Amino acid sequence: MGVEIGHYALVLAFCTSLALAFLPALGLVRGRGFGTTFAPAVSLARPLAVSLCVLCFCACAMLIRAFRASDFSVLLVWQHSHSQKPPLYKIAAMWGNHEGSMLLWVFVLCLFALAMAYSQRKPSRLTLLSLSVQGCICALFLAFVLFFSNPFARVFPVPWEGEGLNPILQHPALAFHPPLLYLGYVGLSAAFSTTVAGLILDDCSREWAQKTRLWTLVAWCFLGAGITLGAFWAYEELGWGGFWFWDPVENASLMPWLLATAALHALRSYMVRQILLVWAVLLVLLAFSASLLGTFLVRSGVLMSVHSFASDPLRGLVILLCVSLLTTSALALFAWRTGGKNTKPPPSALPFFSRESAQLLNALLLSLCAGLVLLATLYPLFFEFFTNRTLSIGPPYYAVVLSPFFLFLLAVLGLLPVLGWGGSSRARIRRHLIRFAPVACGFGLAFFLLTRTSATAAIAAALGAWALLGAVKTRSAKDARGSALVHAGVGIVVIAIAGASLTDVEKFRTMREGDRVTLTGPLFSESLELQELFARRGVNYTERGARFAFVDKSRAMLSPSRRVYPPRGLETTEAAIDRSLLRDIYVTMSREKTRGKTNDSEETLSVRVQGKPLMFWVWGGALVMVLGGVLSLLSPLVTLKARRR
Numbered sequence: 001m002g003v004e005i006g007h008y009a010l011v012l013a014f015c016t017s018l019a020l021a022f023l024p025a026l027g028l029v030r031g032r033g034f035g036t037t038f039a040p041a042v043s044l045a046r047p048l049a050v051s052l053c054v055l056c057f058c059a060c061a062m063l064i065r066a067f068r069a070s071d072f073s074v075l076l077v078w079q080h081s082h083s084q085k086p087p088l089y090k091i092a093a094m095w096g097n098h099e100g101s102m103l104l105w106v107f108v109l110c111l112f113a114l115a116m117a118y119s120q121r122k123p124s125r126l127t128l129l130s131l132s133v134q135g136c137i138c139a140l141f142l143a144f145v146l147f148f149s150n151p152f153a154r155v156f157p158v159p160w161e162g163e164g165l166n167p168i169l170q171h172p173a174l175a176f177h178p179p180l181l182y183l184g185y186v187g188l189s190a191a192f193s194t195t196v197a198g199l200i201l202d203d204c205s206r207e208w209a210q211k212t213r214l215w216t217l218v219a220w221c222f223l224g225a226g227i228t229l230g231a232f233w234a235y236e237e238l239g240w241g242g243f244w245f246w247d248p249v250e251n252a253s254l255m256p257w258l259l260a261t262a263a264l265h266a267l268r269s270y271m272v273r274q275i276l277l278v279w280a281v282l283l284v285l286l287a288f289s290a291s292l293l294g295t296f297l298v299r300s301g302v303l304m305s306v307h308s309f310a311s312d313p314l315r316g317l318v319i320l321l322c323v324s325l326l327t328t329s330a331l332a333l334f335a336w337r338t339g340g341k342n343t344k345p346p347p348s349a350l351p352f353f354s355r356e357s358a359q360l361l362n363a364l365l366l367s368l369c370a371g372l373v374l375l376a377t378l379y380p381l382f383f384e385f386f387t388n389r390t391l392s393i394g395p396p397y398y399a400v401v402l403s404p405f406f407l408f409l410l411a412v413l414g415l416l417p418v419l420g421w422g423g424s425s426r427a428r429i430r431r432h433l434i435r436f437a438p439v440a441c442g443f444g445l446a447f448f449l450l451t452r453t454s455a456t457a458a459i460a461a462a463l464g465a466w467a468l469l470g471a472v473k474t475r476s477a478k479d480a481r482g483s484a485l486v487h488a489g490v491g492i493v494v495i496a497i498a499g500a501s502l503t504d505v506e507k508f509r510t511m512r513e514g515d516r517v518t519l520t521g522p523l524f525s526e527s528l529e530l531q532e533l534f535a536r537r538g539v540n541y542t543e544r545g546a547r548f549a550f551v552d553k554s555r556a557m558l559s560p561s562r563r564v565y566p567p568r569g570l571e572t573t574e575a576a577i578d579r580s581l582l583r584d585i586y587v588t589m590s591r592e593k594t595r596g597k598t599n600d601s602e603e604t605l606s607v608r609v610q611g612k613p614l615m616f617w618v619w620g621g622a623l624v625m626v627l628g629g630v631l632s633l634l635s636p637l638v639t640l641k642a643r644r645r
Contacts, residue, residue: 003074006062007152013055013110014142020048020113020135024128042123045131049117052138056107063103063151064094072162075155076100082164084540092175093165098299098315099151101178105295106145108186109138112215116190119211126208129197137189140322148318167541167565167572173233177226181253184223185291188256190215192288195281196330199337204277212284213267214633220260221629227253228622239573239588241506241610243618246398251377252294255370259287262366269359272421275350278338279363285330290370292323297377351423358412358419365409372401403456407463410494413487414440414466417473436473440466447498451522457502464494482632489628492621499614506610516551521611524583527551528558533603541565546589546605548576560589579616586610
């Protein structure tokens, strides 16, 4: 019965979204030229937003209930769950597939529609029209879920047991990563709807800028947290010891984040100095368009990735049509409204040593990086389509192409504290350079001498320190302290990545019980001994692994393993990690027998031991960035609260 309730809730939600798309706009049109409102239609806007959110929540709850109860009469539950699966992963299985993840996608859309409806005590014309646009997006994707991606489809005859969730998705980080990521992905829809409404009204006022910045910043915080959690999952679960592989699906989340960051810089300039309006509008539209493109890439089946929901081509085509409809309509409206307008003042007239120029330069660099990532993501697809040959673009491309732009961006961040709105004196900039540039250069030199790594890593570490020093020096108003904290997080992450990715040490060994392996790096020297092999049965898997102990040190043992999950018999590699502030020791294994031996005591292990400096600070710096975004939220929230009173 719960499955039918969930399905009918989706049908009612679709009807409600159509009403939300139509009635607030009707209320405005029935007024005199958008000047007044038609009260009967407008008064329904908030109840419709509440109803839409409640109905979608009901559908999600019924699907989770089916997973918790192991109701294998539901096709989705049979394909992606198992009766022996732990309760947490039964819930996470709801969004660990195409149909369930799209349902969560739509629920987040409705959640932001509700937030938009109650962002003011009395909804303004901009808010009402924004709700209509949001309702259109909800209706479009609810139609897709109902007609092409029904999560409540039945299977008959009912199987006795399910096929289980992909084992590599059974990790605590993956239980929370998709919801956070969708709150960022889909949260950009609120900024998109507000911007489209502003273009329709031809009124991108200060109210528009405040609301758009608020929604963009909320989405940016969630997206940053989701990306960080996904990188942490890849580091722990995939067994290769890295946290970013420039996978096309990873890029699908990075591109909206880069464009949203660029949009925030442009919006800030418009709010303070009434400049870069066209840039701000375009970047907000492109940020949500990039999130829609990511939805297509993940679910169309055109990309093969551990992160993707490979689906049939028909669904991919429908999603592509939805993406094209929303993107082209928004960009056509943008071209119509801004085609005859001039930017005042034009970018060329901005003072060179000023906060305005720095914000514009940051937006340009971030947009260019997003464009280069998009090119590298899509080019292999077009290459294969036209030549019938495969092409792979890996991390070396991104390291070579993107590094100069990111390094230049760091150099600009370090100068921000002395760049004022309207310009800064060269004497002030010179004093800043004399005071902090030697410290940053000294840090880069010490980094090079300590790690004996490449000059590129030392330059990156020096510029990371330069950005960090600039953020620490910032003593401006409360609304800028959040951005200073974000910039400090950027500096920390850059230094940590330079240490973790460019100075890591690894060894491959074939070991028996009692053998030792020593790992020496720039910030550590560790020796591990293989003490014993073991086999055990977990909740829904069997596991064979090994226990390593640190020689002459009273640390906890490391226990890497390999797990086999029924019923598919899929095998995963489980890494063992010992963490500290300065380094991670990362151990993975594969099991093999010594040739000609049958005794279990003669078994050997192929062991990979890695020492990765400063990994703690990769996650710490990313957390600092997210906290900086949360702190930045306080300024627009306080402003909106004052307006509501």
